[in-house]
Amino acid sequence: MRRAAIEPGLLDEVRTRLGTGPAARTGAGPDEADVADALRASGRVLGSDALRDLTRAARAELTGAGPLQPLLELPGVTDVLVNGPQEVWVDRGAGLERTAVDLGTPAAVRALAVRLAAVAGQRLDDAAPVVDGMLPDGTRLHAVVEPVAPAGAVVSLRVLRQAAFTLDALAAHGAVPRAWAGLLRALVAGRANVLISGGTGTGKTTLLAALLGLVPADERVVTVEEARELAPEHPHVVHLAARRANVEGAGAVGLTDLVRAALRMRPDRLVVGECRGAEVREVLLAMNTGHDGGLATLHANAVEHVPARLEALAALAGMPRDAVAAQAAAAVDVVLHVRRERGRRFVAEVGVAGRRDPGELEVRAAARWDGRAAAPQVADAVAWARLEGRWGPW
Template sequence: GALNPHRVADALRAAGRPVGDATVLAVYEQLRRDIVGAGPLEPLLRLPDVTDVLVNGPGPVRIDRGSGLERTDVVLGSEDACRRLAQRLVASGGRRLDDAAPFADVRLPDGTRCHAVLTPLAQPGTAISLRVPRRGGFTLEELHAAHALTEEGLEIVQQVVAARLAFLVSGGTGTGKTTLLAAMLGAVDPAERIVVVEDAAELRPTHPQVVGLEARQANLEGAGAVALRDLVRQALRMRPDRLVVGEVRDAAVVDLMAAMNTGHEGGSGTLHANSAGDVPARVEALALTAGLGREAAHSQLASALDLVLHVVRSRASGVRRLGEIAVLERDAGGLVRTVPAVRFAPDGQLASGPGSRRLLGLL
């Protein structure tokens, strides 16, 4: 039957152990963690501000609270313990993890994303990566208070949302792309309908009219997969005022650009890129996977996208912030390139770039 405190109390009595409320609850909580929860990782998942919990095989577990990785006192003592924990977590997300299927990416019942890879693929041992969903998104004002946006940056970003411009938030891993996009969507007029398409539900914008569509991996028989680009096409039939692709990382970029080019204003998404200047080449490479040639990809991009907002993370402080806003223009050869409009220095100083006049015109 189901695990509950009454059953724990009965079992303790049967074993001749003293039964007080505190003892029963402590044993129940330990059993719950070990049977259905994240076991020894659960206290770490509950820490305030934790975004990631990482297991690199046996040894100390590491966490990220927004300022880089830190070692914790939680230790997994053996490879067997790592493997069993990974298998239980993945099973709670409805998938299998074993030698025949040695890696998996699932969402746990509480919304945490879990990625696991078994050894010997992972070295020095089974690797577990947990991405913790924020309990309610940041507002743009909160990002300003946290120094992710300067005063001028806050004003510009609010105007970008109000003007219904099409934009991508670019940045490297862990720079806060999703956080900024979610905050911007939270500033959208409550009367507008937002349809969010994602590989894994992470955006969770605080807005009264959000519909989320989530891609699905194939099952063990190789059937049942639902691709991101299929969902983008479905989203277009759902009367979105704004269409959002959480992370643009495959051929879905073609469908997103097509949507932006057919009257769907305010389209947006995030894109992994190391600089704003890298965005056109990244989009071109992704479009190529959908069979779209270079010239066609740049034509679509030029007419689809208004801005790139590039976020960065300080190596020294770990602070994530908006570093640059760039506009797009075509060169003499017809290829799209980004032109810096505004740059924000680490000390908050604003520097206008050659694209600043174009940005003012868009806003």
């Protein structure tokens, strides 16, 4: 997939014109029409096809991912990874594939990483060699440069899905067994507090968005995320995203502060895109103080490992183990574990939270699915009976 090349001189001219245009005065980024107008104003004679191609090329260089933009636009791409000038990889759902994209030299890769960081409103240099941000189109950016990355620069881009999958669509794609579709609907309708666990890239956010699409339209959903990824099909969603400190080290707004703020915004559903730190204390407290129907995700290898993960995160907030067990056992109803195998993402386990003894939390796998069998299997009859007794019939 080739994109029209744009001369450096013309690109500089377009950048200068955009810098004095309406978009710059209002603080908005240039859209495709702004870039096309700047190209026409350059005085060059361009046909309609050439203008369209150069407009896309210029916009990719100015506000997009430059030579990586065509990869981000490929159907099904979830990640674009750059390990070096000739090491560019993509993930289209079936594992990583090496591409033929050549970025030139290590210096060129570093320059691209620095420019992407600037587009995301971040700083990337020797003094601040790690950056995590978001491009204007919602693409998640993570980049590191020397001395952290001896290769010069390493860039990771994660594509924001513009269209959310519905639960029916996930079932049709084999990501959810049809036998569990009724259960998931019952959990949302019954205002169960649900945790979605899994590894990186297993589809936690995709499943979360599908569940939010089942929330009644007259309920207010407030989401809290480190970087905005959720795009549920729901008419009343308020998005809150964390903010990193500026170059002076001021202005940071963390997830803990956002969870507290969300609770003051009259949420019918509190949703945390991913629990990865001390904010888990606020989430558990919220679920224990009348904010039922909450949903959150966290990293874990299986439903049985969720207690250890919660304990580790809550320890960052100074919570002792017995307090975590007491809060989590009363707050969390069900854990849905998602897995990725051979390029397929699917809900692999349904777990039920409880207490093994007064000071220990446990999550028991009630049922499991390998992603291929016609129907999932009950793994623990007692735990499955608890599910059916509380949330059934479905």
